Amino acid sequence: MTDTAVIDIRPVTEDDLPAWTRTWGNGYLRPYTESSVETVRSTTARDRLIGAFDMDRCVGTYRSSAQELTVPGGAFLPASAISKVSVAGTHRRRGLLSKMVAMDLRGAFERGEPVAVLDAAQYPLYGRYGFGPATAMAWFEIDVHRARMDPLRTADTSSVLLVDAREYLKAAPGVYERVRAGQPGALRRDEPWWQEATGHRTGSADRRSEPFFALHFDPASGEADGLLCFNAEETWGAMLPQSPLWIRDLIAVSPRAEAALLRYAVTVDWVTTVHLPYRSPDTLLPLWLGDPRAARVSALSDYMWLRILDTPRALSARTYGIEATLVLEVADTAGYATGTWLLEGARDGASCTRTTRTPDLRIDVRDLSTLYLGDDSATRLSVLGGTEELRPGALARADAMFRTGRRPWSPRAVLGAHYQAGAP
Ligand SMILES: CC(C)(COP(=O)(O)OP(=O)(O)OC[C@H]1O[C@@H](n2cnc3c(N)ncnc32)[C@H](O)[C@@H]1OP(=O)(O)O)[C@@H](O)C(=O)NCCC(=O)NCCS
Structure with missing residues (x-):
């Protein structure tokens, strides 16, 4: 078996597309057809395709696309939308997924995409990379x-x-x-x-x-x-x-x-x-x-998982339920969202800047990402340990600011195999 260190993780070229598509099909249990390569080819204009290659054999696939996410208040926020994530059965549990995610999140951060989003096929996979479930x-x-x-x-x-x-x-x-x-x-x-x-x-x-x-x-x-x-x-x-x-x-x-x-x-x-x-x-x-x-x-x-990469840009893009300020100390092991931030939110806009003030709330980037669209409450998440109230009243204030009257929703049309009678 090849040493994982010599497996090449790199952007996919036109020549790689058939093998890349076949590997993705193997991972998603979708038999290969010529038309599936054509589909990938014709939909990749705004996409970044990454592959993991063992010698010249494709053993991992990953795609991210330039997207727009509607945030509370109606702004369209640039987002990196991740899909087609797979690692060949012969090469699993050797860290290839982690390497592809790391490469892509760095790319998204450098391109200036403030958030990344994905539909997680399996719940346990993405929390470790800073993603939190943001819509249900x-x-x-x-x-x-x-x-x-x-x-x-x-x-x-x-x-x-x-x-x-x-x-x-x-x-x-x-x-x-x-x-x-x-x-x-x-x-x-x-x-x-x-x-x-x-x-x-x-x-x-x-x-x-x-x-x-x-x-x-x-x-x-x-x-x-x-x-x-x-x-x-x-x-x-x-x-x-x-x-x-x-x-x-x-x-x-x-x-x-x-x-x-x-x-x-x-x-x-x-x-x-x-x-x-x-x-x-x-x-x-x-x-x-x-x-x-x-x-x-x-x-x-x-349903949709979200990861904040640029805290000030993401938090200042949405509107808030009440006019209030909140100082957030954000922890992110990958470093992208880390910092102490002063959020000044209002019903018609917000600003978010780095600050030296004493934080009101210590929050892990996963929890902040879960709160971002208003689908959960800081009070609830604090029970699980990723959010800690440092000043009395801060959890309630965060809830009043972040929560929305209606829950967010990621409309999806049913495209594929999730779609069997009685079998969600
Ligand atoms: C899910 C999949 C991409 C994982 O790839 P992988 O290269 O084996 O993942 P890694 O070795 O990089 O594992 C990363 C971490 O996730 C964990 N992990 C991987 N697969 C897991 C699973 N199915 N359930 C729970 N944890 C899992 C690993 O233990 C590892 O944890 P650690 O960082 O604490 O050590 C691969 O199993 C696959 O292709 N599955 C079928 C398609 C699929 O479900 N894709 C996801 C679409 S959203």
């Missing part, structure tokens, strides 16, 4: 019969239109752009992303058929203000329809549009169960049903 997701399974939405009474289809992929692709990105501006936790969706999400360009070895599409139109302006993308399957049991319907994407500018699109999904004839994954745990969607208990939570989980 709930996965609902709606029992259509219990939902008490009578298709005969609720079929107000006047503002919902079923459309084909072309029409959907024309309107849906605009709807999403309007929503992302006001949705802390959201990321940008680029053109290739839409192509893949709608099944127009199949990613990797995923051979889905084209889903169904609907748009909601604002009756006043006639403009599209909601989108719905779903799959459904014709299933029968002893002459009774038992079709499942999987919502892949449901995004709306207004509560009215959101309710109408959900109503449409739960009143499709033959459908008995509607799967509604990747929603914020405080989503109002179940409350649009006649009986909200019909929407059972089948998974409640951390």
Whole structure:
């Protein structure tokens, strides 16, 4: 076995792409196809690809992309979005992941990206690198019969239109752009992303058929203000329809549009169960049903993980719940976020500068990253030991500043294999 010290961790070249894609597919249990190389090639314009190479054999993959994260107050913060992380089964537990993360976080810091984000396939992996879970997701399974939405009474289809992929692709990105501006936790969706999400360009070895599409139109302006993308399957049991319907994407500018699109999904004839994954745990969607208990939570989980790399830039980019100051002593073993910082926050902006003042709160970068979008409380995290109150009242003040009225949400359309009936 090769000594780990001689394994080369380096940026990937065009020639490496087929081997890199194959290694990534092995790690993610996705069989290799020519089209998966094409997908990687066509989506890497804003990307940095890293590979681990044992002699000339690719044994590790890692990708990060230049993204934008919506933060409380509506600013778009540059972010490094990490994906396609894998190490070959033959080379695991020898520190390759740690080396690739270290190389990429240094690059992100040097490029001036104040935060890094990722969806963690496994919870235990990323805390050690300074990431904390920053948004959560709930996965609902709606029992259509219990939902008490009578298709005969609720079929107000006047503002919902079923459309084909072309029409959907024309309107849906605009709807999403309007929503992302006001949705802390959201990321940008680029053109290739839409192509893949709608099944127009199949990613990797995923051979889905084209889903169904609907748009909601604002009756006043006639403009599209909601989108719905779903799959459904014709299933029968002893002459009774038992079709499942999987919502892949449901995004709306207004509560009215959101309710109408959900109503449409739960009143499709033959459908008995509607799967509604990747929603914020405080989503109002179940409350649009006649009986909200019909929407059972089948998974409640951390979702997007975040790592602050530039403390003053990240903290001054968002707004805060109250006008207050807080002196934070941030601990970060990698050094990026370390320091004592004076945060002066307000409802309409903030500043964050290095200070020599006595700290109010000592906080690990993981906890600060978890607090950043407002999804958790300093008081709660302090019980686990990564946050310590140095001045009485500082935890309560941090909560009043950082927490938001609604929980952040990272809208995700279901692209891949996480998407099996009953198997979140
Ligand atoms: C997860 C994966 C990338 C880890 O790669 P690796 O090179 O073995 O990781 P490293 O050797 O650098 O391990 C780094 C640390 O994580 C720990 N770790 C690695 N895999 C782990 C796992 N599955 N569960 C818990 N801890 C794990 C290691 O023990 C090590 O801890 P230490 O720093 O305290 O010693 C690899 O197992 C893999 O490709 N898995 C399948 C795909 C996947 O899940 N990718 C993640 C997508 S977000």
